[in-house]
Amino acid sequence: MKKTLTVNLWGQVFNIDEDAFEKLQKYLSSLENKFSKTPEGKEIIGDVEARIAEIFKERLAISRQVVTLDDVYFAIGIIGLPEDFDIADDGSKEDKDESKKTEKSRRLYRNPDDRILGGVGGGLAAYFGIDPTVVRLLLVITFFFSGPLIYIVLWLIVPEAKTTAQKLEMRGEPVNLSNIEKNIKDEFSKVKDNLKSKNTKKNIKDATHHLGEILVSIIHVFFHAFTIILGFAFLILGLVFLFSIFVGVFFDGASTISVTSLFETFIESNLLTPVTIGLCLFIGIPIILLIITGIRFIFGIHHSFKLLRKTLGFSFLIGLILVIFVVISQSLNYKTNNQMKENIKLDSLKNKTLIINVTNNLKNKFNNNELECNSYIFNCSQDSCVLYGKTQITIQKTDDSLPSISIVKFCRTKSKKEGSYFLKQIPSTVIITDSVVSLSEYFTIHQNNKFRFQKETVTFNLPVNTNVIINGTEENDENIYFEGNYSYSEIKGKNCVMSEEGIVITNSSL
Template identity: 30%
Template sequence: MNKTVNINLAGIFFHIDEDAYLKLQGYLEAIKRSLANSQGSDEIIADIEARIAELFNERVQNNKQVIRLKEVDEVISIMGQPEDYVVDDEIFEDEPHTNSSQKTHTKKKLFRDADNAYISGVSSGVAHYFGIDAIWVRLAWILLVFGLGTGVLLYILLWILVPEAKTTAEKIMMTGEPVNISNIEKKIKDGFENVSQAAKNVSDSVSQAAKNVDFKKSTNSIKSTSRTFFDSLADAVMLLFKIFSKFIGILLIFIGAVTLIALIISLFSVGVADIIHIPGFENIDILNIGNTPIWLVSLSIFFAVGIPFFFLFYLGLKILINNLKSIGNIAKFTLLGVWIISIICLIVFGIRQASEHAFNESYIKKTALPITAKDTLIVKMVHSHKFNSKRRHNDFKLTHDDHGNKVLYSSDIRVMVKSTTDTIATLSVIKNADGRSFDAAIARAKNIDYHYAFTNGTLLLDSYLTTNAKNKFSDQEVDLVLYLPENTVVYFNSNTKDFIHYRTHDDHLVSSKNTNHFIKILDNNSKCLDCPDWEEDDINIEVSTPEIKIDNNGIKVDSDEIKININSEGINIKSNH
């Protein structure tokens, strides 16, 4: 049974086995002795301890796990042995020293480089990460800002989410160098001595020489068959997978950023415009039959759509950046809660909006016309330039009437003709509208304004309807049904063509093809008095396509009007009439 010791390493508490503690303590004491006469030794020791604490954190699953000799040995193998380390300026010599620390390679991590920053160090950090000059990254930001417009949002999010390289270990990891004793002391020596550009070039030469050495070692390793062909193939596949994953990350960032920017623009252009009543947004309000505040709907849509795309954007950053700062569980659960509330609000708004169309009711008003059998009735539509009603449509638009009141108008007008046994003609004006209840639908239908006039045997029908803007858009429409006595002749002006159905149906005796012709109304039928024979037949006769079957038994022709059967027994013809 071994004792455990609680230690504080770089501000982080660890439980460590007594044997492991003694080895770690001796290791740190040996480093302190080797750096006793070095400039900035205290800062070097502090950064070494911070790096060791970071490596311990990577190896423990929870804060109650005990660090043992195995973990200490692994950390020492990464950091290097003090006796292998050559102090002072020997680290700048052309020939690198062979030690255990040089066998460890650290993966690059993205940090903000505040030492070379103009604003926050994002550009310098990205440049270190991709191994390019920072000027190219800054030019890319300019193109994104003035080109696609995503640069500002992306820069701000990177500023928030990417941590700043504060410790020496983080600054080393930013360049991709191994975080060991040698590199930590080297980095701090550079800061204390303000190494000149020439010394930096020498240092770069040393790094390149180290890379060359590593390459030669890899080559010799391949030649000595320490790496098999399949190992190399696996590395190539992994490289392709990493490239593909980076592409996916960039794609997710682009999609998320574009969507978030579009949502922000929509929020300010619709929601804010509703609050401060910017002219031109009244048409949105007439569709809001449930009277839900537009700004509240816009805000709910922004969060309901924007939060998933924010996490999509964040996922893309996580794929590209290994050490991306977490937004924290509090922020994650807060955003999740806001998203759920937004979804619930949108569902409530949708149900409220749909309930306003639950009932469709009609208000009917009939008017007798002084037209009897053998009279001729002329029907014309009265158009309005103000209401743009030359053609039938069910779209609603907002305008002001002659008294300055806001009104909705539409050309959703339909004209039908039916025969009647009465001695006098009748015009039935059927006003239709939706509502959340029977009474609400009837009230909206009654509030539809529609006008017509009869003079000198001519019926003048308005080609538009109007209603007060307070009634909102609730599928208001007007159906006009002309009940004409038998043997009455009706003539529809050409401007009525768009308001009459293109074919007869449901006892509707006149189609749009009958305009500009005199039509005689019969018993549930009609006859064109001045149409060419072929046109009259086309109007009044519906020809069905016969079904023809030919087989060994003979020939069969079957249609709605007649059936013909030709076989060995002869010809058999049957008529349905």
């Protein structure tokens, strides 16, 4: 059993054995190599093709349907090998003798098979029989002299070795059928294209076209260099991202803020797995793509990795869906507002001076392992991270006869029921002993309690003429509010009194 191909020879359709096809193809390409130099070459080849078709028709008419290798040999026997054609050419015998003598002589062509820009380097290398890298190195060395100019001039004037025969000449190998055969292999269609374009081009057009080609090539090389640089940038960026995520997730302790603790604080336990997978896909896949793109740019890989791209795209979509799902279900946990208000009358104060002591209750205040956002602070020690809320302290004037403290706790939850639970979990920070009210700057949102926008405000309602001293830390600037024209740092630790215009410093303290 043999595989056959269908070919169109001069408008005639033939079924042809595969081996016969290859032989025929080689034969025709060798003819094309011979005649492509002459303008009428195409017509001659057309004549030959027509004749071959005729011979095949005659032979097939007997009994067979498929053109075999024998038929091809028969046709070649009748028509003759390209060398045998020479008898009809002008002075061809002399030429042939001469070419035999000068078999080793080479011609300078630009080498299209070994090129970076115009193939001048490859051509020169083939001409002198040296490694093209040496030529290129020379060009680089002479870059600041006249190397590039010589290169461009050579590019313009040296023809490109388009046909196999020219390529053989370039390397100084004799142009004969066996060599051509050796070189052609399956270049049939390529040669045919060359032949076509060569015949249709006009000379002037050719020259401008050539110049254009040079410009395009130069741009191409710059573009190529640019893509390589871009590729490296992508690769490095991708690897840095990947590395930092790897460190962040798997070596939690290495970063100042524990990512795991952050997640545990802000996201429900049952959503932790989906959000982890989702985020890994959502962030990881673009990074992987970045790295792959980088590698493709650097090595000039044009393969499109369809399956890989589909898989990555699909995974990315899954990640996106997971993240959206988590965001939606998480945000449902914040739909109900809850508030709890507690009023404490300061009966014991009488005419004594009220002393407000604000203390900083953070364990690791100065180790910098904290993340602050609005009135929340994420404070990390070596083994755990705890979220704190900032207590908001307000001192205001009241028309009541007695001073009082009102403590308001707030949170947002899924339901009222959940709300009351979370409200209870907000610790009371106010301790009243006689005329001294101690309160902490921060309240703990315990690690086992999820984040629910917990807020705590402590409001001092003071009648006019109440004496007060506020003791606090430097940072209380942000969370202590009071009526009056003074700033916190001005009144801190000083004897003050509540007046009609708010807090004022009493003279006795001066």
